[in-house]
Amino acid sequence: MLSRKSRFVTVRVVAAGALVTSLLPLTGAASSSGAASCSGIKRIDVPRAEKQEKACLEDLTTKGTVESGHTNRSDWSGLHAKETKNPSGVPGIQVDGYFPDESRNNSNNGWFHDSQFVIRLPNQWNGKLVITGAPGVRRQYANDYIISDWVLARGYAFASTDKGNTEVAFYEDGSDPADAVAEWHRRVAQLTRASKAVVRQRYGTAPKRTYVAGISNGGYLTRWALENNPKMYDGGVDWEGTFFRPEGPNLFTFLPVALRNYPEYRANGSEQAHDAMIKAGFEPGSEFLWDYHYTVYWDLTQRVYREEFDPGYDGAMHAGVPFCQEGTPNCDANYEYESRPQEVKDAVARISNTGDIGKKMLTLHGTFDALLPIDVQAKPYRDLVEEAGRARRHRFYVIEAGNHVDGLYNEYPQKLRPILPCFRAAFIALERWVQKGTKPPANQVVPKPEDGGVNSCSVGGVRYAAK
Numbered sequence: 001m002l003s004r005k006s007r008f009v010t011v012r013v014v015a016a017g018a019l020v021t022s023l024l025p026l027t028g029a030a031s032s033s034g035a036a037s038c039s040g041i042k043r044i045d046v047p048r049a050e051k052q053e054k055a056c057l058e059d060l061t062t063k064g065t066v067e068s069g070h071t072n073r074s075d076w077s078g079l080h081a082k083e084t085k086n087p088s089g090v091p092g093i094q095v096d097g098y099f100p101d102e103s104r105n106n107s108n109n110g111w112f113h114d115s116q117f118v119i120r121l122p123n124q125w126n127g128k129l130v131i132t133g134a135p136g137v138r139r140q141y142a143n144d145y146i147i148s149d150w151v152l153a154r155g156y157a158f159a160s161t162d163k164g165n166t167e168v169a170f171y172e173d174g175s176d177p178a179d180a181v182a183e184w185h186r187r188v189a190q191l192t193r194a195s196k197a198v199v200r201q202r203y204g205t206a207p208k209r210t211y212v213a214g215i216s217n218g219g220y221l222t223r224w225a226l227e228n229n230p231k232m233y234d235g236g237v238d239w240e241g242t243f244f245r246p247e248g249p250n251l252f253t254f255l256p257v258a259l260r261n262y263p264e265y266r267a268n269g270s271e272q273a274h275d276a277m278i279k280a281g282f283e284p285g286s287e288f289l290w291d292y293h294y295t296v297y298w299d300l301t302q303r304v305y306r307e308e309f310d311p312g313y314d315g316a317m318h319a320g321v322p323f324c325q326e327g328t329p330n331c332d333a334n335y336e337y338e339s340r341p342q343e344v345k346d347a348v349a350r351i352s353n354t355g356d357i358g359k360k361m362l363t364l365h366g367t368f369d370a371l372l373p374i375d376v377q378a379k380p381y382r383d384l385v386e387e388a389g390r391a392r393r394h395r396f397y398v399i400e401a402g403n404h405v406d407g408l409y410n411e412y413p414q415k416l417r418p419i420l421p422c423f424r425a426a427f428i429a430l431e432r433w434v435q436k437g438t439k440p441p442a443n444q445v446v447p448k449p450e451d452g453g454v455n456s457c458s459v460g461g462v463r464y465a466a467k
Contacts, residue, residue: 037123041093043201046119047194051111052097060120061149063088070094070118072108075134075141078407079215081418083454085466086145087153092122095198099190103173106139106166114166114173116140117191119159120148121202126155129199129207131225131233133163133188135216137170137304146406146420147213151427157207159195161187163217168300171308171319177347180308185228185351188212188221192232209434213427215239216372216404222361223353223381230358235434237426238363239419240372240404241381246349249376252309252337254280255302259333260326262294281376288415289370289403297371297404299323302332310344355384360433362395362426362440362460366402366419374398382443395440397426397459401448409454417448421457421464429460 038056046052057064063086065071098106101115108116118140130151134142140162148158164183165173173180192210200206212225212233219241226236244250257280261273278284303319314320314330324331337344365378372378382396399419403409406418432438440460449456455466 037091038093039123040202040204044093044095044121044198045201046095046097046117047197048099048190049097049117049194050100051113052095053109055094055096056092057094058091059088060090060092060094060122060152061086061088062145063149065094065144070096071141071144072139075108075139076143076145079135079142079146079405080420081406081409081454084145084406084418084420085455086149088149090122090124090149090152092120092152093202095119095121099187099194101164103165105169105173106162108139108141108162114162115164115187117159117161117194118144119157119195119198120152121157121199122152122155124155125157125203127203127205127207128155128209128211129157129159129195131188131192131195131210131212132158132160132214133184133218133221134160134166135214135218137166137168137217138162139166143214143218146215146423150424157195157199157202159191161191163187163221168304169318171304171311177309177311177343178350181351184217184221185224188225189229189232192225192229209234211427211430211434212236213239213423214241215423217242219363220244220353223357224351226357226359226361227354233359235360235430236362237423237430238361239423240365240369240378241363242372243377243381244348244352245380245384246345246352248337249281249380250337250348251301251305252335252348254282254373254376255298256332256335256337258282258290258294258298259302259335262290262298263325266291266294281373282370283367283373283375286368286370286373288412289368289408292408293370299332301371302335306332306335309347310340313340353381353384355381355386355388355390357385357388357390357393360393360430362397362430364397364399364402364419364422364426364459366399366404368401368416369404371404395429395460396443397422398443398445399459400445409452413452417453421453421455421466422446422459425457425459425462425464428464429462432462 099115103114132143164187219238222236222238261276264270265273307319326333402419429440
């Protein structure tokens with residue numbers, strides 16, 4: 001990512017392929033082409049931000065921000081299929097900055113400071129706002145390609161947070177188990193309040209609708225926001241959110257099973273090892289994805305999240321022994337959540353879902369999600385929503401052959417389908433539900449299309465097709 005100097009005094013107008021710094025008036029300034037407008041930029045002051053930089057851009061989408069240095073491609077790498085069609089050419093204002101924080105893992109912008117955020121304000125505003133949190137332990141630009149580009153083109157203001165701690169050693173943030181994850185909740189709420197204020201500063205009025213959305217940990221945060229701070233939002237789309245319950249299921253009830261059994265299954269095709277994984281929740285038919293997930297996701301995810309909730313398991317070690325085999329001391333393949341002390345369950349309980357959503361929400365989850373298997377992540381959450389008496393506010397759409405990240409579609413186009421177009425259809429369905437009272441269809445399975453469905457999907461009573 002390009003390094004960027006402070007822009008408190010000057011406004012940077014970014015044209016296609018060129019970066020020009022001009023002493024433009026801070027109110028009503030525009031590029032020579034007239035495409036980018038800086039109207040209201042002088043009024044923008046993100047509440048409680050320790051640092052903030054403002055830029056007037058001819059294109060707020062990734063097509064423009066990659067060139068201008070106002071995104072980081074590595075933040076969103078691997079989250080979309082190569083053939084995805086995205087809009088571009090949305091002029092407006094971008095605000096980058098960070099809130100006070102003691103952790104320093106996020107190197108974006110050369111700041112080495114967590115709690116970084118990005119806020120984008122299109123010239124042609126539809127009166128609404130979308131809030132997101134980064135998936136996994138990625139940084140604030142992680143949703144730029146899969147969410148920001150598209151909602152900006154629809155006229156939304158957009159804001160995203162890195163959640164307050166980033167990278168694989170996120171568990172080092174805080175002093176007690178679950179502190180790092182608990183901070184995610186505060187950072188999303190903080191960004192929501194700040195973004196609403198910035199929208200009022202920029203456009204002279206508060207957003208008439210505010211939606212929250214996200215994938216993976218961002219989906220988990222969508223659930224949390226609508227469970228705990230529903231007055232801040234009008235609805236949300238949960239895209240394969242992580243599910244936490246102290247009694248299970250949670251990451252620690254199925255990932256150690258995979259770590260124990262997959263090596264044997266890979267080595268000799270053990271039917272017993274295979275059956276143990278299916279029993280743990282992994283979908284029959286998803287076996288072709290297991291080797292990739294063992295190498296990239298399962299081992300690392302188990303170790304770093306276990307360190308966050310149960311640091312005492314491996315004593316003074318940090319996140320255990322990578323790719324250790326069962327029987328190795330301090331090995332996460334040996335981990336048995338059920339037998340761990342009560343304080344471990346208490347840490348998980350501290351950040352667990354309740355299902356008690358206060359606003360309308362749509363959940364999407366792929367049948368071939370080999371990181372967060374649908375049977376032990378999405379389906380239990382739907383059950384929790386029903387137990388809380390909130391089923392009327394919720395829709396659950398099962399995406400046949402969808403995986404946790406759309407990037408793997410490029411490797412298996414005959415076996416997988418991208419979920420991104422289904423997310424876009426679901427978002428439109430949410431808009432109609434909230435704004436017009438048009439109820440989406442009941443919970444349903446969305447079949448895998450013969451053409452791969454890279455840029456189209458029908459879900460929630462909406463047919464989406466990229467232009």
